[in-house]
Amino acid sequence: MKEQGQAPSSLVQPSSPAVSYSWRKETEIDVERQVYLAECLARVPDVKKEKYPFQGEKLSRADIEWLLVTHENGRGPVDWDYRQQRQRKGLDLRGADLRQVDLCDLPLACFCGGLTRDEWQRTTLQQRDRAGVHLEGADLSRAHLEGAILEGAHLYGATLRGALLQGANLFRADLRSTYLREVHLERASLRGARLEGAYLPNAHLQGADLRNAFFDGASNLEGITLSDEKDGTAVMADVSWGNANLALVDWSRITRLGDESKAHQLRTGRGIVKQRAKQLEDYRAAVRATRQLANAMRAQGMNEEAIPFAYRAQALQRKVLWRQALWGDAEAPQQRTSLRDIGSRLRKLAALIFSYFLDAIAGYGYKPGRTAFIYLVVIAAFAVCYDTIGHLLPAEALIFSVTSFHGRGFLPGPFTLGSPVTALAATEAVMGLFIEISFIATFTQRFFGR
Secondary structure: OOOOOOOOHHHHOOOOOOOOOOOOOOOOOOHHHHHHHHHHHOOOOEOOOOEOOOOOOEOOHHHHHHHHHOHHHHOOOOOOOOHHHOOOOOOEOOOOEOOOOEOOOOEOOOOEOOOOHHHHHOOOHHHHHHHOOEOOOOEOOOOEOOOOEOOOOEOOOOEOOOOEOOOOEOOOOEOOOOEOOOOEOOOOEOOOOEOOOOEOOOOEOOOOEOOOOEOOOOOEOOOOEOEEOOOEEOEOOOOEOOOOOHHHOOHHHOOOOHHHHHHHOOEOOOOOEOOHHHHHHHHHHHHHHHHHHHHHHHHOOOHHHHHHHHHHHHHHHHHHHHHHHHHOOOOOHHHOOOHHHHHHHHHHHHHHHHHHHHHHHHHHHOOHHHHHHHHHHHHHHHHHHHHHHOOOOHHHHHHHHHHHHHHOOOOOOOOOOOOHHHHHHHHHHHHHHHHHHHHHHHHHHHHHOO
């Protein structure tokens, strides 16, 4: 029979005493504190009543070290390096007060510091705020936070230099003025996160979800990595870049955004086959993300860097038009056989054909080389025709072709209106009109960024 005030032995010592915990810095808490924390752990979480094991409790590093060592009856903290452990649950620290606490190097993988996505959707703003762990000003440098649930967590002014947050959920987390140098956020969810004033030099954001995230002029993006072969490229639809200096990012390494890669996938992240409406939604998001990034670059005078993304946006828009022409109104399948739907499909088909034409002629105004090449091909092709049909000398045929191309019907020579050569000249004049319009658009896009 345990003496009063004695902590349960399974919570005091790890199940494997030989295990070395090199991250332990503090002297082990006394028995009285152990008993109190054990009682807290026994509390059953209740999201609706805003009750969690350590709700409102001020915890120290020594407390966290003891909780990690005794986690799951001495099994210890989650080791992210072992895949079979990634399904384990870490410490439940929702609502805990860890402000200004030194938590550097601690193994906090999979710990719960906020609501899960399903819980978030069923709760009020107050319930979400109360569930978020308070880590304002805390030092989490080099801490292991892989797979952590930090939705709505309070991390204002925290230090996370070199912290490992791969796959962590930071949905709508408050990361303002955080120190995130060399932090690892590969495939982490930062959707809707507040990153105003965040210091992110050399941060790793490959494959991260940045949708609806907020940056501003004080956000330092110097040397951040947004893409690699292993994790892909970050998802960026509806990011608010503010005045963040985008010139500090090496955009040449990115061929397409994560939004586009996501749109190409036929299944959702949960393995469910995408419905047509979902496919259209994803492609529209990819168009929007790419176009928004290009516009943000132009606003900062990065016209050359914006060109590949502006072109990709137009190419992705073709995929949207193709699916709209093929499927009609995917969101209202009952109207697919109506005359209105048929008319809408035909308009989308016409827009698709015109889009292909603009791409072939001038690359939507971003590839002037195509316009120049087509110009030379048209002039040469019609010169050959004039030489063959009109029996002109090669030099005369070339001059005649150039004159017809630019002259809009001015025909020097003995040809009558009924002559086949006249018909060819009229055709060339019409083609010339479209090519010149494309050339003007190309010139404007290329050199004036419009």
